Amino acid sequence: MSSLEPSTPVAAVAPPRSFLRRVWDSDVFFSFRRSPVTIAAALVTVLMVGAALFAPWIAPYDPFNPASLNLMDGFTPPMSTSMTGNYFLLGSDHQGRDVLSTILYGSRVSLFVGLSATLFAIVLGVSLGLTAGYRGGMTDSIIMRVADIQLSFPAILIALLIFGIARGIIPPSRHESMAIWVLIAAIGLSNWAQFARTVRGATMVERQKDYVSAARIMGVNPLRILIRHILPNVLGPVLVIGTIGLALAIIEEATLSFLGVGVPPTQPSLGTLIRIGQGFLFSGEWWILFFPAVTLILLALAVNLLGDWLRDALNPRLR
Amino acid sequence: MLAFILRRLAQSIIVMLVVALVAFMLFRYVGDPVAGLVGQDTRLHEIEELRERLGLNDPFYMQFARFIGNAVQGEFGISYRLQQPVTELIVSRLPATIELAFASALIALVFGVVLGVFTALRPRTFATGLIMTLSLIGVSLPTFLIGIGLIYVFAVELQWLPSFGRGQVIDLGWWRTGLLTESGRRSLILPAITLSLFQLTLIMRLVRAEMLEVLRQDYIRFARARGLSKRAINFGHALKNTMVPVITITGLQLGSVIAFSIVTETVFQWPGVGSLFINSVQVVDVPVMAAYLMFIAFVFVVINLIVDILYYAVDPRLRVHGIGGGK
Numbered sequence: 001m002s003s004l005e006p007s008t009p010v011a012a013v014a015p016p017r018s019f020l021r022r023v024w025d026s027d028v029f030f031s032f033r034r035s036p037v038t039i040a041a042a043l044v045t046v047l048m049v050g051a052a053l054f055a056p057w058i059a060p061y062d063p064f065n066p067a068s069l070n071l072m073d074g075f076t077p078p079m080s081t082s083m084t085g086n087y088f089l090l091g092s093d094h095q096g097r098d099v100l101s102t103i104l105y106g107s108r109v110s111l112f113v114g115l116s117a118t119l120f121a122i123v124l125g126v127s128l129g130l131t132a133g134y135r136g137g138m139t140d141s142i143i144m145r146v147a148d149i150q151l152s153f154p155a156i157l158i159a160l161l162i163f164g165i166a167r168g169i170i171p172p173s174r175h176e177s178m179a180i181w182v183l184i185a186a187i188g189l190s191n192w193a194q195f196a197r198t199v200r201g202a203t204m205v206e207r208q209k210d211y212v213s214a215a216r217i218m219g220v221n222p223l224r225i226l227i228r229h230i231l232p233n234v235l236g237p238v239l240v241i242g243t244i245g246l247a248l249a250i251i252e253e254a255t256l257s258f259l260g261v262g263v264p265p266t267q268p269s270l271g272t273l274i275r276i277g278q279g280f281l282f283s284g285e286w287w288i289l290f291f292p293a294v295t296l297i298l299l300a301l302a303v304n305l306l307g308d309w310l311r312d313a314l315n316p317r318l319r
Numbered sequence: 320m321l322a323f324i325l326r327r328l329a330q331s332i333i334v335m336l337v338v339a340l341v342a343f344m345l346f347r348y349v350g351d352p353v354a355g356l357v358g359q360d361t362r363l364h365e366i367e368e369l370r371e372r373l374g375l376n377d378p379f380y381m382q383f384a385r386f387i388g389n390a391v392q393g394e395f396g397i398s399y400r401l402q403q404p405v406t407e408l409i410v411s412r413l414p415a416t417i418e419l420a421f422a423s424a425l426i427a428l429v430f431g432v433v434l435g436v437f438t439a440l441r442p443r444t445f446a447t448g449l450i451m452t453l454s455l456i457g458v459s460l461p462t463f464l465i466g467i468g469l470i471y472v473f474a475v476e477l478q479w480l481p482s483f484g485r486g487q488v489i490d491l492g493w494w495r496t497g498l499l500t501e502s503g504r505r506s507l508i509l510p511a512i513t514l515s516l517f518q519l520t521l522i523m524r525l526v527r528a529e530m531l532e533v534l535r536q537d538y539i540r541f542a543r544a545r546g547l548s549k550r551a552i553n554f555g556h557a558l559k560n561t562m563v564p565v566i567t568i569t570g571l572q573l574g575s576v577i578a579f580s581i582v583t584e585t586v587f588q589w590p591g592v593g594s595l596f597i598n599s600v601q602v603v604d605v606p607v608m609a610a611y612l613m614f615i616a617f618v619f620v621v622i623n624l625i626v627d628i629l630y631y632a633v634d635p636r637l638r639v640h641g642i643g644g645g646k
Contacts, residue, residue, distance in 0.1 A: 149334055152619060154578045164600040164608050165345060251461045258463050259585055259597055278467055278586075282475055282482075293464055304459045 031313040041305035048299050052108040059101035061086075064266070069096050078287050091287035093276065099287060102273055103295050109269040110299070113184055114250035120188030121249075122242055125195025130226050130234075132196065133203025144200065147193035155248070156255060158190035163261050176264045183262055187252050194241055202234035236314050243307035247300045254296055270296045327627050331620045336387075338616035342609040343386045346396075347375075395610035400602050405610045409592055414494045415485055416591030419583070420576045422507055423515035428569055431519045435526025436558060439534065454520040462579060466513040466586035473509060481506045483588040510587040514580055518572050525568055529561035563630070570626040574619040 023029055032038055051058060063069075078091040078099075086092075090099040132143040150158060166182040167175065206212060207230065215225050256262035257271030265272065270292050277289025370376055377385075389395070395405040438447040457465075474482035486502030488495045497503025533539065534557055542552045581593035588594070592611065599607035 149337065152574075152623070153615070154575045156581070157578045157615065160581070160596070160600055161608070161612060164603060167600070168345075168603045168605060247459070251459075255461055255463060255582060258461075259582065261597070261600055274464070274467070281467070281471055286471075289467065293467070297460060297464065300461070301456070301459050 028313045032309065035309060037305060038309040041302040041309070044298055044302040045306060048107060048295075048302070049111060051104055052111050055101075055104040055108050059098070059104045061098040061101045063097040063101040063105060078291075090291045091285075093288045094280065094285075099291050102268065103270070103292055106268050106270045106273050106292060107295055107299065109180075109263055109267055110250055110253055110271070110296070113180065113187070113253045113263070113269065114246055116184045117187035117191070117249045117253070118242055118246045120184060121191040121245060122195055122238060124188065125192035126199050126231070126234075126238060128192065129196035129199025130203050130230065133200040134207055134222070134226055134230070136204075140200070143196065147196050150190075150193045151197075155187075155190040156252060159186040159252060159256060160259075160261065162186040162189055163256065176266065179262070179264045180267065183253065183256065187249050187256075190252070191245055191249065194245065195238060198237050198241060199234050202237065203230055206230045206233050240307060240311045240314060243310055244304060247303040247307060250296070250303065251300050270299075323631060324628060327624055331624050334620055335613075335616060338613060339387055339390060340383065342390075342612045343383050345612070346386065346605055346609040347382065390613055395613070396606040398599075398604055398607050400599065400604040400607070405606045408595060408607065409610060409614060410493065411495075412590060412592045412595050414496060415589060416577060416580055416584070416593060418496065418498060418507065419510055419514060419580055419589060419591060420573065422511035423513075424518065424569065424573055424576055426511055426515040427518035427522055427572075428565075430515075431522025432526050432558075432565065434519075435523040436530060436553070438523070439527045439530030440553060442531070450523075454523060457516050457520050462513060462517065462582045463586050465516055466510070466583060469509050469513055470586070480509050482509070485590060510583050510589055513586065514576060514583045517579070518569070518576060521572065522565060522569060526561055526565055529564060530557055533557045533560050567626055567630055570622055570629070574615075574622050577618055578615060 032042075056062075076086075076088045076092040076096075078088065080091075081087050086098075088098050088100070090103070092098055093102070128143050128147075132140040163182060163186045166178075166186065170178050170182070212225060212229060215229055216222075220229075253262060253269060254271030254274065257269050258275045260275065262271055263269045268276070273292035274289060274296065277285075277292060280286075280288050375382070393406045397403065398405050398408055401408060434450055438450055441447055470482045473480045481502070484506060485497045486504075486506035487500040488497045488503060489499045497507060539552060539557060542556055547556075577593075580589075580591060581597055583589065584591045584593035585597055592614070595607065596611045598604070599611070
């Protein structure tokens with residue numbers, strides 16, 4: 001019995017390490033420090049998210065306030081001053097809107113839709129995956145068959161279809177105000193199957209383990225077992241797919257908006273801006289298209305690289 | 320073999336029925352089918368008569384059965400927007416999409432295999448590193464940006480190729496082809512490249528991975544020991560064995576090529592079924608949406624079925640597994 005008493009434990013001799021120090025020394029952060037590409041990707045992501053969050057304060061102009069727009073400012077090339085004396089770093093579009101400001105506000109919409117859609121897909125996919133993996137039997141086969149069928153079609157097609165159906169159900173007068181939520185639902189619903197599949201597999205492994213049996217014997221409510229005990233153990237892969245899924249969702253949103261079925265024109269996202277810019281490609285006003293496109297590519301690439309790194313860092317077998 | 324095919328066939332039919340149910344619900348409950356047929360001053364009892372005549376008051380399962388019966392005969396009603404039979408619309412636009420899809424599948428297959436073999440045989444050269452990096456960027460770029468980029472370089476700056484449309488087409492019965500005219504072929508180049516890039520990188524990476532795997536195996540080492548020429552080993556022995564998964568993936572991807580052609584067709588204003596569908600979604604032209612859904616599902620199911628059967632025929636190990644021997 002006495003050997004169990006804490007008599008001068010070794011750990012106490014070493015100087016206590018601060019929380020930051022522990023994070024800095026952890027495996028995950030170590031692999032982060034070692035990879036310059038990942039650091040660059042993280043920097044780009046943080047910068048873009050920050051710029052999107054603080055768009056109203058950073059943006060030199062308010063591009064959606066008709067009072068501040070001047071058609072005389074239209075088609076100003078980048079880094080030059082317009083006829084009315086306004087300076088445009090990245091040029092201005094046909095309505096005299098500052099391209100830099102529209103990009104800042106546009107990436108705000110893109111990120112908001114992308115994040116919400118991914119979150120929606122995760123919540124839906126994880127709950128269905130947990131249910132399927134834990135219950136097994138009929139529930140499992142129904143959920144997984146639906147997921148199989150859905151996975152055999154490209155996400156963009158499913159999203160288009162859901163968008164079309166929603167448009168038919170919602171009265172036309174509310175299309176504009178509902179568009180962004182319909183878009184989030186459509187992208188989210190087109191991506192849940194990935195999460196469900198992964199979580200179901202992991203849940204089936206976890207439910208065999210002793211701690212779940214122990215909890216069950218103790219009479220813990222199944223819902224509580226799922227959420228408090230199994231969920232934390234299956235979240236690792238979800239984080240990885242979620243990050244890559246975020247990049248996919250951003251691209252999906254841009255594609256839908258580019259096709260003209262996404263966000264309303266009053267709230268342009270990066271995809272809408274590219275759609276607008278495409279019209280001026282032939283007349284030589286390249287900057288209206290170029291800068292939103294570069295922003296979208298950088299954003300998607302950075303988030304993708306972060307996802308790749310996360311996958312490698314959380315999965316030691318791949319190292 | 321027969322049991323396997325029958326089982327797959329049954330699965331395919333179930334999938335088609337589920338899709339048909341979705342399409343039917345879309346058709347029946349999104350918007351009122353009668354509203355498009357009557358004017359503002361139609362009397363209520365006339366509307367009721369029309370409903371009765373169209374069978375809209377029948378029980379759900381009867382309506383659904385009738386929908387399937389019509390669908391099997393290729394009857395999907397009349398487009399709200401264009402006031403033409405939907406089937407006619409789709410059939411008239413199908414050749415454009417099919418030509419585009421096959422041209423891009425061909426590009427993807429040829430360049431994917433060539434680049435995949437090259438990068439596998441010379442793993443540590445600068446060119447391989449460049450190709451692999453480019454393919455990574457190519458995968459993360461959205462299709463429509465690739466299309467716009469190609470338009471900018473080849474149509475706006477260099478002015479070598481047209482940026483939209485199909486060029487001149489020739490009627491061959493019901494099939495309007497752009498392949499027989501100079502302008503038609505030139506118009507096909509940019510959209511086909513755009514559509515092929517994603518599949519190309521996929522095939523390339525697959526061929527490379529399979530080749531690297533195969534080249535490590537013993538029979539390749541023995542072939543080298545026997546003094547066979549490099550070409551015979553690389554192409555006669557190694558490449559042949561990598562082709563099974565490549566064929567499968569290419570076949571399976573053909574369906575998504577047709578689906579992805581929605582985006583490419585919009586960028587290049589290509590008059591195919593994809594742009595028809597996009598225009599229908601924008602104005603909620605439900606009959607066209609339902610028919611397109613059924614059509615795409617049919618293409619997917621048929622391709623999946625063919626690939627499964629082909630796979631089964633090509634790989635003898637599957638057959639042993641199917642009968643129940645081995646693990």
